[in-house]
Amino acid sequence: MTEHTPTTHLFSGATVDHYAAVVTATLGTLADRVRVIRRPRSGVPQHDLEELVGSVDLDAPLGDTFSAIKETSRLYLEHAVWFHEAGYVAHLNCPVAIPALAADLLASAVNTSVDTYDQSTTATLMERRLVAWTAGRAGLGPAADGVFTSGGTQSNLQALLLARDETLTRLPSPLPAGARLRILASGQSHFSVSKSARLLGLGADAVVLVPTDADHRMDPAALREAAAGVRAAGDVVMAVVATAGTTDLGRIDPLAAVADVCAEHGAWLHVDAAYGGALLVSRRRRHLLDGIERADSVTVDFHKGFFQPVACSAVLVRDGATLRHVTHHAAYLNPRGERAPNQVDRSLQTTRRFDALKLWVTLRAMGADAIGDAFDTCLDLATQVHADLGADPRFEVHSAPTLSTVLFRYRPVGPDGRLDPAAADRLVAGIRERLFEEGEAIVARTVVDGRPWLKFTLLNPGSTRADVRTVVDLVREAGDDLLGIPATPVRAREEVLA
Numbered sequence: 001m002t003e004h005t006p007t008t009h010l011f012s013g014a015t016v017d018h019y020a021a022v023v024t025a026t027l028g029t030l031a032d033r034v035r036v037i038r039r040p041r042s043g044v045p046q047h048d049l050e051e052l053v054g055s056v057d058l059d060a061p062l063g064d065t066f067s068a069i070k071e072t073s074r075l076y077l078e079h080a081v082w083f084h085e086a087g088y089v090a091h092l093n094c095p096v097a098i099p100a101l102a103a104d105l106l107a108s109a110v111n112t113s114v115d116t117y118d119q120s121t122t123a124t125l126m127e128r129r130l131v132a133w134t135a136g137r138a139g140l141g142p143a144a145d146g147v148f149t150s151g152g153t154q155s156n157l158q159a160l161l162l163a164r165d166e167t168l169t170r171l172p173s174p175l176p177a178g179a180r181l182r183i184l185a186s187g188q189s190h191f192s193v194s195k196s197a198r199l200l201g202l203g204a205d206a207v208v209l210v211p212t213d214a215d216h217r218m219d220p221a222a223l224r225e226a227a228a229g230v231r232a233a234g235d236v237v238m239a240v241v242a243t244a245g246t247t248d249l250g251r252i253d254p255l256a257a258v259a260d261v262c263a264e265h266g267a268w269l270h271v272d273a274a275y276g277g278a279l280l281v282s283r284r285r286r287h288l289l290d291g292i293e294r295a296d297s298v299t300v301d302f303h304k305g306f307f308q309p310v311a312c313s314a315v316l317v318r319d320g321a322t323l324r325h326v327t328h329h330a331a332y333l334n335p336r337g338e339r340a341p342n343q344v345d346r347s348l349q350t351t352r353r354f355d356a357l358k359l360w361v362t363l364r365a366m367g368a369d370a371i372g373d374a375f376d377t378c379l380d381l382a383t384q385v386h387a388d389l390g391a392d393p394r395f396e397v398h399s400a401p402t403l404s405t406v407l408f409r410y411r412p413v414g415p416d417g418r419l420d421p422a423a424a425d426r427l428v429a430g431i432r433e434r435l436f437e438e439g440e441a442i443v444a445r446t447v448v449d450g451r452p453w454l455k456f457t458l459l460n461p462g463s464t465r466a467d468v469r470t471v472v473d474l475v476r477e478a479g480d481d482l483l484g485i486p487a488t489p490v491r492a493r494e495e496v497l498a
């Protein structure tokens with residue numbers, strides 16, 4: 001029997017052996033790189049990287065995949081930002097679960113598109129099982145449904161689109177002239193909420209910011225007052241967005257109390273659990289999401305606390321019928337009356353990757369408890385790091401973490417041996433830039449309560465307290481250096497302050 005030869009252009013003339021050899025060699029290149037990485041990025045300046053990338057003549061192909069992968073290793077792998085390195089503590093990115101990586105390879109190789117059943121068969125059924133599984137974990141009830149999306153931004157957009165159309169459908173009479181649809185969210189909500197409002201044609205001012213309590217969580221009394229204010233102005237409360245895991249502080253709005261206010265006003269409750277959604281599989285902290293079961297829609301980003309490669313997110317809805325607001329029947333694709341489970345009927349996208357496969361394989365290989373334990377490990381580490389920074393007089397820390405972010409500022413010891421609090425704000429941007437330039441560690445910065453803060457987002461279950469301490473030392477050295485304070489060996493400084 002002759003060997004079957006794939007016939008697409010990319011494989012023309014290639015055997016299955018060649019196909020396997022390319023994939024194996026690529027994995028070898030990847031493993032070789034992973035073996036030698038010791039820092040989150042190379043530290044090569046942007047200008048040099050621009051020259052490096054610019055030097056490639058895209059109209060002069062190398063002629064074979066092995067050479068192209070070798071070149072790619074030089075351009076991309078050598079200078080990538082590696083989230084699995086302990087020195088990476090910046091944004092909401094995670095190292096990836098190995099089963100997920102293996103699954104992503106399969107999804108790309110098969111090139112499934114989960115828009116219609118006739119392009120995907122079991123892939124659609126597997127995605128639908130995972131939607132039901134996640135909705136079940138959230139307790140959304142028997143009519144729940146949803147779809148995988150490209151990320152929290154898209155999930156939030158789709159949820160608010162459904163909220164808008166459902167609100168308009170449910171109004172007893174057409175929206176009176178001049179009346180506006182309003183979204184209520186706290187100032188800590190993700191910017192994709194106001195961006196969605198603009199994209200949905202609601203206007204930049206459609207989001208009414210609800211005051212938070214002292215702990216930066218939405219204040220239910222203030223929400224009640226804001227909702228009443230919207231109605232008194234002749235406008236309509238279209239949706240309330242509660243955040244379960246704010247980007248900067250990881251705070252979880254009081255979901256049950258917010259749900260009560262939504263019920264009073266007949267408003268759609270969207271819970272943005274892009275970050276905190278991984279608590280759904282936590283054995284120790286699931287209770288932090290109590291009340292999520294009352295949401296009309298929920299965003300969960302698997303590419304954050306579930307350790308999945310980008311992209312992997314879902315938007316879930318309590319009532320699957322509301323997904324009809326994004327349904328369009330095309331004769332060539334999903335004609336009206338077709339009984340197949342076509343996910344395009346539920347999605348903003350048409351062609352769509354089988355991103356659910358990686359979560360599926362991760363669950364089958366490791367199980368939900370292992371994912372939840374890994375997330376809990378990150379949250380425990382954040383608590384320890386917060387305590388460590390809090391115990392060091394040269395650092396000012398923000399409040400104790402709810403999830404895995406820690407906000408802090410370096411207050412250096414000046415040449416006179418005194419703490420220099422005034423330098424702290426000025427140093428935030430400089431320290432972040434300095435570390436990024438050098439590549440040993442990458443931290444984030446943000447502004448909370450009107451002041452700049454350095455931010456650790458700890459989403460690496462393999463990182464230890466000692467790893468983070470090393471980053472803290474680098475922060476300290478960068479700060480001192482920026483102020484022209486001579487470098488002091490860390491040990492000596494510890495003794496001075498003891």
Ligand SMILES: Cc1ncc(COP(=O)(O)O)c(C=O)c1O
Pocket residue numbers: 092150151152153154156190192243245246247272273274275301313
């Ligand atoms: C609370 C929250 N919602 C939504 C998003 C947007 O998610 P994505 O970057 O996957 O679009 C983020 C991103 O950090 C987030 O923290």
